[in-house]
Amino acid sequence: MQSLTYTLVVNGSVYGSQSARCAYLFAQALIESGHKLVSVFFYQDGVLNASNLTLPANDEFDLVAAWQALHREHSVKLDCCIAASLRRGIVGEEEMTQHELAASNLASGFEQAGLGSLAEALLTQDRVVQF
Template sequence: MILNYVLVVDGPAYGRQSARSAYQFAQAVVEQGHRLSRIFFYQDGVHNGSALTAPASDEFDLVAAWQQLSIAHNIELQTCVAAALRRGIVGEQEAEQNQLPGNNLATGFEQAGLGGLAEALLTADRVIQF
């Protein structure tokens, strides 16, 4: 039976293990043939969507890994807009609305409200939070 998963990631890209664990879990879900429709980055998890993350050359680039996973398996990557703005992760539209000098939301990520998460929860068979 194929299940539809939604992940909620609260941990930052670096400094804690939760986001990397979420990524490894996401890989396992799709490798097992299940559907991963959306990953919602919340609280400090919004840092996973920063285009300004630059890990050392010998470190795993988690932001790029999320982007590649999204493209390969048609997975939506959403950052909570309120949490992101508080933490300086700004999309193009939000920069314009808030009259900010620039944006730094990584390609492939979009900003959404908690309604985006609620919508995903309605269709998910499993919701896993990291």
């Protein structure tokens, strides 16, 4: 079997839809099958996966922590569309300073990026799968 490179595009919120969880399970399956997951691009409501203010109940799966573990353990880039993030209140340190806000809430391991990073993935990965 040939190993392929992948980028996933997640449009669904961290909770409230199944798309983000399905994307995470797909990511795990890719890695277990010997493929390389290069990056995950969070777009539209998918940027809510990057909030460090998400607090699931004790008996619920912590999807934000799961994405962070995927980043740490497999060097997967976690890119969030900056425009979609700012519209939804997901703010990194740089934007906090630039807009003179009181706090940031971008979870560690996630980075804010423009659509150029998604375009690059479309050109350089073997497969791009959207959830």
